[in-house]
Amino acid sequence: MDIVVVGKHGAVDARLRALTLDKVERVNKFASDVRRIEVDYAHRPTRRAEDSHTCEILVHVRQHLVKGSAPAAEFEIALDRALDKVEQQMRRLHERRVGRRNGTRARDGARAAADAAGAVGADAAGADAVDAGEAANQALADADDGSRTVVKTKQFSVKPMDVEEAKLQMELLGHDFFLFTSSDSGVACVIYRRRDGRLGLIEASG
8 A cells, every 4th residue: 555645835744754654554444455545735824823734635445535634723633634534434435335245245145036936127227317507506616706717627537337336436535526437328427416415417418
Protein backbone atom coordinates (compact mmCIF):
# COMPACT_ATOMS: atom_id res chain seq x y z
CA MET A 1 0.00 0.00 0.00
CA ASP A 2 1.31 3.42 -0.98
CA ILE A 3 0.80 6.42 1.30
CA VAL A 4 1.44 9.84 -0.23
CA VAL A 5 1.54 12.92 2.00
CA VAL A 6 1.74 16.35 0.35
CA GLY A 7 1.22 20.01 1.24
CA LYS A 8 -0.37 22.44 -1.19
CA HIS A 9 1.19 25.56 0.26
CA GLY A 10 4.42 24.26 1.70
CA ALA A 11 6.37 21.18 2.68
CA VAL A 12 4.99 18.79 5.30
CA ASP A 13 7.43 18.62 8.20
CA ALA A 14 8.87 15.30 9.35
CA ARG A 15 6.85 15.17 12.58
CA LEU A 16 3.49 15.67 10.84
CA ARG A 17 4.45 13.23 8.08
CA ALA A 18 5.37 10.52 10.61
CA LEU A 19 2.14 11.13 12.55
CA THR A 20 0.11 10.94 9.34
CA LEU A 21 1.71 7.69 8.21
CA ASP A 22 1.09 6.13 11.60
CA LYS A 23 -2.56 7.15 11.83
CA VAL A 24 -3.77 6.39 8.32
CA GLU A 25 -2.49 2.82 8.60
CA ARG A 26 -5.58 1.98 10.63
CA VAL A 27 -7.73 2.32 7.52
CA ASN A 28 -6.49 -1.16 6.60
CA LYS A 29 -8.66 -2.76 9.27
CA PHE A 30 -11.76 -2.06 7.17
CA ALA A 31 -10.52 -3.50 3.87
CA SER A 32 -7.72 -5.76 2.67
CA ASP A 33 -7.57 -4.18 -0.80
CA VAL A 34 -6.49 -0.61 0.05
CA ARG A 35 -3.99 0.22 -2.67
CA ARG A 36 -3.12 3.86 -2.08
CA ILE A 37 -3.86 6.64 0.39
CA GLU A 38 -3.33 10.28 -0.50
CA VAL A 39 -3.22 12.87 2.28
CA ASP A 40 -3.28 16.50 1.21
CA TYR A 41 -2.65 19.34 3.66
CA ALA A 42 -3.42 22.98 2.91
CA HIS A 43 -3.14 26.21 4.89
CA ARG A 44 -5.32 29.14 3.91
CA PRO A 45 -5.63 32.33 5.98
CA THR A 46 -9.30 32.78 6.86
CA ARG A 47 -11.39 34.95 9.13
CA ARG A 48 -12.00 31.89 11.28
CA ALA A 49 -8.69 30.64 12.66
CA GLU A 50 -10.27 27.26 13.41
CA ASP A 51 -10.79 26.69 9.66
CA SER A 52 -7.35 27.77 8.42
CA HIS A 53 -5.77 24.30 8.26
CA THR A 54 -7.37 21.58 6.13
CA CYS A 55 -6.68 17.90 5.60
CA GLU A 56 -8.10 15.84 2.74
CA ILE A 57 -7.72 12.06 2.63
CA LEU A 58 -8.42 9.99 -0.48
CA VAL A 59 -8.34 6.20 -0.18
CA HIS A 60 -8.05 4.07 -3.30
CA VAL A 61 -9.81 0.76 -2.76
CA ARG A 62 -10.46 -1.80 -5.49
CA GLN A 63 -13.34 -0.37 -7.58
CA HIS A 64 -13.96 2.47 -5.12
CA LEU A 65 -12.63 5.79 -3.87
CA VAL A 66 -13.27 6.94 -0.30
CA LYS A 67 -12.81 10.58 0.64
CA GLY A 68 -12.81 12.59 3.84
CA SER A 69 -11.80 16.20 4.47
CA ALA A 70 -11.98 18.59 7.40
CA PRO A 71 -10.77 22.03 8.54
CA ALA A 72 -9.28 22.85 11.94
CA ALA A 73 -6.99 25.28 13.73
CA GLU A 74 -4.10 22.80 13.45
CA PHE A 75 -3.14 20.11 10.95
CA GLU A 76 -3.13 17.41 13.61
CA ILE A 77 -6.76 18.12 14.53
CA ALA A 78 -7.78 18.33 10.87
CA LEU A 79 -6.13 14.93 10.28
CA ASP A 80 -8.12 13.32 13.09
CA ARG A 81 -11.40 14.81 11.85
CA ALA A 82 -10.79 13.82 8.24
CA LEU A 83 -9.75 10.33 9.31
CA ASP A 84 -12.94 9.95 11.36
CA LYS A 85 -14.96 10.69 8.21
CA VAL A 86 -12.93 8.23 6.15
CA GLU A 87 -13.40 5.50 8.76
CA GLN A 88 -17.16 6.06 8.76
CA GLN A 89 -17.21 5.68 4.98
CA MET A 90 -14.90 2.65 5.08
CA ARG A 91 -17.16 1.03 7.66
CA ARG A 92 -20.14 1.66 5.40
CA LEU A 93 -18.30 0.15 2.45
CA HIS A 94 -17.32 -2.90 4.52
CA GLU A 95 -20.91 -3.46 5.64
CA ARG A 96 -22.11 -3.11 2.05
CA ARG A 97 -19.59 -5.65 0.85
CA VAL A 98 -20.50 -8.14 3.57
CA GLY A 99 -24.18 -7.68 2.76
CA ARG A 100 -23.53 -8.29 -0.91
CA ARG A 101 -21.54 -11.44 -0.22
CA ASN A 102 -24.30 -12.78 2.01
CA GLY A 103 -26.89 -11.82 -0.59
CA THR A 104 -24.91 -13.58 -3.32
CA ARG A 105 -24.72 -16.76 -1.26
CA ALA A 106 -28.45 -16.61 -0.59
CA ARG A 107 -29.20 -16.07 -4.28
CA ASP A 108 -26.91 -18.94 -5.26
CA GLY A 109 -28.71 -21.23 -2.85
CA ALA A 110 -32.11 -20.19 -4.15
CA ARG A 111 -30.96 -20.67 -7.76
CA ALA A 112 -29.70 -24.18 -7.01
CA ALA A 113 -33.01 -25.08 -5.40
CA ALA A 114 -34.91 -23.67 -8.35
CA ASP A 115 -32.77 -25.61 -10.82
CA ALA A 116 -33.36 -28.80 -8.89
CA ALA A 117 -37.09 -28.22 -9.10
CA GLY A 118 -36.87 -27.25 -12.79
CA ALA A 119 -37.86 -23.64 -12.18
CA VAL A 120 -36.37 -20.59 -13.81
CA GLY A 121 -36.77 -17.01 -12.54
CA ALA A 122 -35.76 -13.59 -13.71
CA ASP A 123 -35.57 -10.14 -12.16
CA ALA A 124 -36.27 -6.80 -13.83
CA ALA A 125 -35.26 -3.30 -12.82
CA GLY A 126 -36.25 0.18 -13.98
CA ALA A 127 -35.21 3.79 -13.51
CA ASP A 128 -37.22 7.02 -13.23
CA ALA A 129 -36.79 9.73 -15.86
CA VAL A 130 -35.26 13.00 -14.56
CA ASP A 131 -34.91 16.61 -15.61
CA ALA A 132 -31.46 17.36 -17.03
CA GLY A 133 -31.80 21.00 -16.08
CA GLU A 134 -31.95 20.04 -12.40
CA ALA A 135 -28.64 18.20 -12.68
CA ALA A 136 -26.98 21.22 -14.28
CA ASN A 137 -28.23 23.48 -11.50
CA GLN A 138 -27.05 21.02 -8.88
CA ALA A 139 -23.58 20.79 -10.41
CA LEU A 140 -23.29 24.58 -10.26
CA ALA A 141 -24.53 24.87 -6.69
CA ASP A 142 -21.08 25.67 -5.33
CA ALA A 143 -20.31 28.32 -7.94
CA ASP A 144 -20.61 32.05 -7.24
CA ASP A 145 -23.92 33.50 -8.43
CA GLY A 146 -22.30 35.97 -10.81
CA SER A 147 -19.75 33.62 -12.40
CA ARG A 148 -19.71 30.62 -14.71
CA THR A 149 -15.94 30.51 -15.04
CA VAL A 150 -14.30 27.08 -14.89
CA VAL A 151 -11.74 27.35 -12.09
CA LYS A 152 -10.75 23.68 -11.72
CA THR A 153 -10.51 20.67 -14.01
CA LYS A 154 -10.31 17.04 -12.91
CA GLN A 155 -9.74 13.90 -14.95
CA PHE A 156 -10.61 10.40 -13.81
CA SER A 157 -11.42 7.03 -15.30
CA VAL A 158 -15.13 6.33 -15.78
CA LYS A 159 -15.73 2.75 -14.69
CA PRO A 160 -18.67 0.51 -15.64
CA MET A 161 -21.00 -0.08 -12.69
CA ASP A 162 -24.68 -0.40 -11.88
CA VAL A 163 -26.78 2.34 -10.31
CA GLU A 164 -26.47 0.91 -6.79
CA GLU A 165 -22.66 0.95 -7.01
CA ALA A 166 -22.75 4.52 -8.37
CA LYS A 167 -24.94 5.61 -5.44
CA LEU A 168 -22.50 4.07 -2.99
CA GLN A 169 -19.50 5.68 -4.70
CA MET A 170 -21.15 9.10 -4.61
CA GLU A 171 -21.75 8.70 -0.87
CA LEU A 172 -18.18 7.52 -0.23
CA LEU A 173 -16.80 10.60 -1.96
CA GLY A 174 -19.27 12.95 -0.27
CA HIS A 175 -20.32 14.43 -3.61
CA ASP A 176 -23.71 15.59 -4.85
CA PHE A 177 -23.27 13.94 -8.25
CA PHE A 178 -21.25 11.14 -9.83
CA LEU A 179 -20.40 10.27 -13.44
CA PHE A 180 -20.20 6.60 -14.44
CA THR A 181 -20.74 4.16 -17.30
CA SER A 182 -23.75 1.91 -16.91
CA SER A 183 -22.73 -1.76 -16.83
CA ASP A 184 -26.21 -2.62 -18.13
CA SER A 185 -26.49 -0.28 -21.12
CA GLY A 186 -22.88 0.83 -21.66
CA VAL A 187 -23.88 4.52 -21.85
CA ALA A 188 -22.59 7.44 -19.78
CA CYS A 189 -24.78 8.32 -16.79
CA VAL A 190 -24.85 10.90 -14.03
CA ILE A 191 -26.50 10.21 -10.70
CA TYR A 192 -27.16 13.31 -8.58
CA ARG A 193 -28.85 14.50 -5.41
CA ARG A 194 -31.88 16.68 -6.01
CA ARG A 195 -32.78 19.70 -3.91
CA ASP A 196 -35.50 17.66 -2.20
CA GLY A 197 -32.86 15.16 -1.05
CA ARG A 198 -33.89 12.38 -3.42
CA LEU A 199 -31.71 11.06 -6.23
CA GLY A 200 -31.97 11.63 -9.97
CA LEU A 201 -30.37 9.85 -12.90
CA ILE A 202 -29.36 11.18 -16.30
CA GLU A 203 -28.57 8.72 -19.08
CA ALA A 204 -26.84 9.69 -22.31
CA SER A 205 -28.71 8.83 -25.51
CA GLY A 206 -27.30 8.07 -28.93
